[in-house]
Every structure is written in C-alpha cells, then in structure tokens.
Amino acid sequence: MASKPFGVRFLLPIALGSCLNPINSTMIATALVPIATEFHAGVAETGWLIAALYLCCAVAQPTLGRLADLLGARRVYLASLVLVMIAGVMGRIAPSLGWLVGVRVLLGIGTSGAYPSAMRLFRERADATGSPPPRTAMGMLSLTGVATAAVGPVLGGVLTGVFGWHAIFTVNMPLALITLLLALAWIPKDPPRRARRPLWQELDVPGMLFFSGMLLAVMVFLLDIGHRLWMALPVAAISGALLAWHSLRRVDPFIDLRMLAKHVPLSLTYVRAAVAFTVVYCVFYGFAQWVEGAGGYSSAQAGIATVPLSLLAGIASMAGARTRGLRGPFLLAFACSIAGAVALLCIDATSPLWMMAAAVALFGIPQGLVSVTTQAAVYMQAPAEQLGAASGLQRTFSYVGAMAATVVIGICYGHRPTDQSLHSLAIGMGVMSALLLVATLFDRTLPRAGALSKAHP
Template sequence: MIPRLTGHAGEATRTAPAGFDRRLIAPMVLGSVLNPINSSMIAVALVPIGIAFGAPPAETVWLVTALYLATAVGQPVIGRLVDMYGPRRLYLAGTGLVGIAGLMGALAPSLGVLIAARVLLGFGTSAAYPAAMRLTRSEAERTGQDSPAGVLTALAVSGQTVAVIGPTLGGLLIGAGGWHLVFTLNVPLSAACLVLGVKWLPRTKTSQRRQSMDLPGMALFAVLLVSLMLFLMGPRPDRWYLPVLTLVAAAVFTVRELRVADPFVDLRVLGGNVPLILTYLRQLLAYTTSYAFLYGYTQWLEQGRGLSASTAGLALLPLSVAALTVSTLTGRREAVRGKLLVGSALQIAGCAALLPVGAGSPVWLLLAVGVLLGIPQGLLGLAGQTALYRQADPERIGSAAGLLRTFMYLGALGASAATAAFFPHRADTGGLHGLALFMLAGSALLLAITLPDRSLARLTPQPRQTSGKA
C-alpha cells in the first residue's frame, strides 16, 4: 500500500499507512485506561486508608467523589479543546499531570492532601479518551473508510478490563507494600503514555482560523455539577442553597448555550438528537449500578464479610474474567440494542442476587454474584461507546465523547453518594441490601428506556468519505 499524509481538521502532515494507523492504538488504549484503573483500585484501598488516617467511610468516600467531580467537569472541557486544537498536546499534558498526581498521592501526609491528589488525577485522566475518539474519527475520514470495529472494541475492552481487574490489582499492591502503591503505579503509567504519545501521536498545525472558547459556559457547567454533587453527598435541610444554586446555574447555562455562537455544549444540536440524549441517560444508569456494586460490595467484603483487602480484590476476579470474556466475544459485532437489552436484564438479576447475601454466605455465592454482574459490564460499555460514535456530530466527537464519560462519572458520583448513605458508619449487611435495592431500581429503569428505543436497531457502520478539509 502507498503511504499517504494525514490532514484532517488541521492535524499534522505525517506519513501514515493507507488503512487505519495501528501505531495509534497503543497510546490511545494506554491513556484511556488511566481513569478506570484509578477509579477501581481505590475501591479496596478505602478501608486501609480510613484506618491509616482514622477516617470513617463517610469521609474516605471523598477519595471517590473528588476524582469523579474533577473528571465529570474535565472530560467535556478537554474534549472540546481536543476538537479545537487536536489530540496530541492535550494527551501529553493530561498524562503528564497523572504522574505528578501519583507522586503527590504516594507521599500524602493527610487525607486532605490525598483528596487533592485525586482531583489532579481526575483532570489528568480526562484527556486521553476524547483524544482517542478524535483520532479514531480522523482516521476514518483520512482513509475514507469506517474505522474497524476492533479499534472501538479495543478502547472499550481495555477500559472495562482495567476497571474490573483494578480491585484485584489494587489488593495485590496493598498486600505487597501498602495503599501508597495504588498511587505510585501512576508514575510508570504516565511515563509510558508520554513516550508513546511523543513517538506516535500526530502533531497539530496552527489553525489560521481564530478559535473561541466558551469559558463562561464551562464555568457554569462546573458550578452546576459541583453544587449538585455536594448536595447529593450530604443531603440535609441546612444545605438548601446547593440545589438552588444548581437550578440557577442550569438555567443560566441553558440560556447562554442557546445564544452564544460557538457554545461549549451545543444544546440546539443535542436537543434535536434524542437518540444521543438517551445514550447519555443509559450511560448514567448503567454506571450508577456498576460503580455502586464496585464500591459498596468491595467495602462490604472487607467489613461485613471480614476479608482482607487483597482477598477482597481476588474475590472480584471472576467479575473481571466474565466482563473480559463477554467483551472479547461480542466486540466485533456492534448489535447495540441486543447488548443493551441483555446487559440491563442481567444487571437486574445480579442486583436481585445480592439480596440474600449475608455475612455467612458461602464463597461460591459471593463469586457467582460477581460473575453475574460482570457480564453486563462487558456488554453495556461497548454498546454505549458504539452508539455514541454513530450518533454524535463528527465535528464534535471529542466533546461528545467527553460528555459520555461525564455521564458515566455522574453515575459513579451517584453511586458514591448512595454508598455513603447506605454505609454511614461501616459497610454492614443491612446497608448492602439497601444498596442492592437502589441498584435494582436503576437497572429496571435502564431496561425500561431501552425496550421502546427502535433507533438502536438502525445503528450500522457507514464508511465516511475523505472530507477534503485542510
């Protein structure tokens, strides 16, 4: 095949193969797993960190919340910057910040510093996924062919795999050298991303058109999310001002985004794209259940069942295997609607299976619950990412992908709020059963909004012709 030059949307001219440039896959995948690995490893570290700093679950849960608040805000903001300026510089800046945050966390002298490190991790890990989706779309337009399903599958499977093996890996690291290693791991991962990014990611040409950033829109979006989640983390009458602030910020944000010429979130386009809105909603529901299980069940295994952190991590290994197997077997076929229906139904079954679990439950039952809830993790993540890729405006794929991750992290924030509510002092069996009912309701709603959505059946791969844009 004759090599040709890249050139979509101002991206750098460089020699690339006629087909999808598979040299991009390694930095794309490695960067995209930074957030899931930090999201999942912390699950088994919450109890040891709480013991180290004398903090109850209601305080250590901020290690989860801090990362997701930063990421929920950072993903669409950085995704928009990726669309405007190309993926390379945002990828390198973000992955570099991950290494700094890892060192900060490993050396943290207090819980407050540790939470600050998690905030930096949230912002640092926000760049790679929008960059990967932008690169995937750019390659499709450069080659005039639809990007291979294997590329999207690699992104989804890698993130899901790392997310589900994270507790096991975290448990092993804690057993080997304490909870500090959970943060230290970010340093070599960051270094690897920087090396691969510098070597393979295309440079971006300086655009002749002046780029504009909707900074007020970004600020209003941040205020909206932060005030909402601060209230959800501790809903009390004396915090009445937080939901009021959320509503005011949402109203002003909506008015501004509808009037500004180049909005941060184009509500006019988004409002007319009902299938994409439903995809975001499904993402929220699916990951609320997924993360509620990850954080709640793991803490219960340690406190309610009496397992060590490393043993609790190993107990979730069947979940990892089930998710990886399902993702690998189904990744080549898009089948978005089928995956969503089967995944949501199995999530309902898995949540129901938690109700008879207790402190005296046999090990085989604990492992079986993990397998049952691992299968939907392998299906729902793939389906949501594929649906987003097909439904979003190609020119805003970075910000659309960032917003998809925002809804995923809103689910994680909702899950951490629910975990704090059901486990106010310790992760006991009664709290686990209450959390299971909460998860069951969300999974049922996920199935209810998927069943009537016939637009999912019409999502098929469509080769894109080279745009001809400079």
C-alpha cells in the same frame, strides 16, 4: 500505512493511556477502608475521594475533547500524561485526606485526556484513509478500559496489602511515562491548527464554572449524611439556570443544549449511560467496602473476589465489539444486571468468599457490554465535527453516574456497611436495571443492526 490504518503501533499508546482513567477510578475501591482508618474518616468523607475525581472528570472530559478538536489530539494527550505523573508523585507524599482529595482532582484532569483524544484520532485516521468506522479498534479500546477497570480492585487490593495504600498513586508514574514515550514515538504529529478566537473563549469558561458549581452543590448536599446543607440546593438550582441561559445564548457552549435537543438519539444514549454506570459503580465501590467492612476480609481478598467479574467484563466487551446491533447488547446487559442484584440478595457476611465472588460476577456482563455499545452509539450519533467534545460528554454522563453511585452507597451504608445495607443497595440497583431494560425495549431511536455497518457519520 493506508492498508493498516489502525495497526498495533497506532493503537498501543492509545489503549495504554485509556487504561489510566478506569484503573485509577477503581483501584481506590479496596483502599477506602485503610485510608479511612489512617485518617479517621467515615464513609461519607472517603466518598469525596470518589466524587472529587468524577466531578473533575465530568468537566475535564468534554473540555479536553474540545481542546483535542481545536489544538490537536496528540498535543492534548501528551500534556494529560504529564499531569498523571505529577499526581503520582503528590499521592505518594499525601499527609492528609484533604491533600488526597486534591490529588484525585489532578488525576481526574490528567486521565481525562485519553478518551476524547482517542476518538478524535480515530476519526482523523478513518477520514484520511477512507476507512469505515473503526468498530474493531474502538472495541479494543473499550476492552482495555473495561478490563483495567475490572482488574482495578484486584490490583488496588494487592498494592495496598503489600506496599500500603500510597502505592495505588505511585504506580501511575511508570504507567504514564511508558505511555508518553510510546505516544511520542508512534502517534503521528497533529496537523497545524488555527484558533479562531482566544482559547479561553473557545473553551466557554463561564459554562464550565456554572456546570461545575451545579454538580458540586448537589454533591455537597447529598454526601453530607449527618446534617444536610440545605443552602446547597438553591445554589445548585441557580447554577443550573445560569448554565441553561448561558448555553442557549452562546454559539458553541460547554454543554450544547441545542445539539442535545436536535440529536435526540444521542441525548438518550447519554441518559442511558448515566443510569447504567450508576449501577456499575455501585458494584465497584459498594461491594469491596462490604466485603472488607462486613465480611472482615483484607483489601487483597476483596480485590480477588472481583476476578470473575473482571473475566466476564473482558469477554462481554469482546463480544460487544463484534455485535452489529445496539439494542440486543443493551437488553442483555440490563437483564444480567437484574440477575446480579438478585444474587446479591442471596449472600451475607457469613457466606464464603467464593460465593460472594460468584454473586457479583454477573455484573461483569453489563460492564463490558454497556461500555462498548455506548461508545459505538456515540460514534454513530454525534456530529462528525463535534466528535471529540461529544465523546468527552459521554464520559461526563458516565461520571455523573459514578457520583450518583457514591450518593446511593452513602445513603444505603450510612457509617459502615452491613448485610442489610448491601441488600438495600442491591434492591436499588435491581430497580434501576429494570427501568433501563423497559426503556431500552421501547426505545425506537436505536438503529437496526444493518445500519451500523453502513454508518459513517
């Protein structure tokens, strides 16, 4: 085992579990229109199906990462898979949009356990065997996540078209069960852990509540397009102030502001991920809705239009895993994102489907490169003893980007997507990508290529 610390048996259940979050995040994209039709809901209302999952994940990822550090990564991973199976059952019988939002919350908790647990398992395995940072293994993990995220709209479109939108929830049951059985068989048991304090104190429940309240208040304000709930803004401000006050007084807070201030490169990586994934998720959710709503295509056809994007995302992820540096992949990703935004400006509802697919395909490159390169950056920049929580916090910032994308789409699309609203969305994505390109070009905190091969924090 020492010669092959990251063999297939170890990686397969981890990779399968890591697919659950991205595939559930993106399968919903091609089902939003049928769900809105069944429940007589608008774009802003169905936007809660996206925002609820990411709001929950933003809190659950670092929380479960902390639990993985304290209780053992395997234990946390297995428990999260059980929650995914329960969510699959509940989604099948959902009678209302509110019920469905609750199911997405449960899915957010369940699917949040895989990634921070995987990073914790990688660290323990590397330390136990004296192996260098498992960049190839992490690249494979990122590849499976990117590939399933990219194929999510295709699978969601096919399942919705053939079996109805309930199927995108039901499919979680066999996927989670298979992963659970493989994890029980092939992932080594956790070493015994000794809790220093009661678990509720270790998790910093007040910090979680302040953070959740801040995000929820912001989302309530921004997603209510018809009439702004202005009282949500002071609630968000007060929650944010309480979060900062509490975090600075606590030794190991939910959001460790001292750690972020001390590790500036890691903080910049988080901010970069938030903005980059805002662009990525604008593509995932905005494009599919436009193809169906403005183009008049079916859910399955909208999913098929993302196939070239899926292929490029997989190729870019593999290439990123083999790249030694960080700056180069980031710059290429943001340049391609700018080109993709320009391509979207050149299409409209009368364009053939193949042209729509070609225009959006360019976004597959930033999707693949940003994911794997950000993952490598966090592995290098985070303190070793906090890697599980830091990896979860990386996903938190990515989910902040996803929630921001929900808001951007709601603002641009209004009550229904049109050609003009798609072009407005494309301009916004182009501006964000250009800012990322310039900021990364002058970011001196990114290590050189040679440093990556030697790093073992």
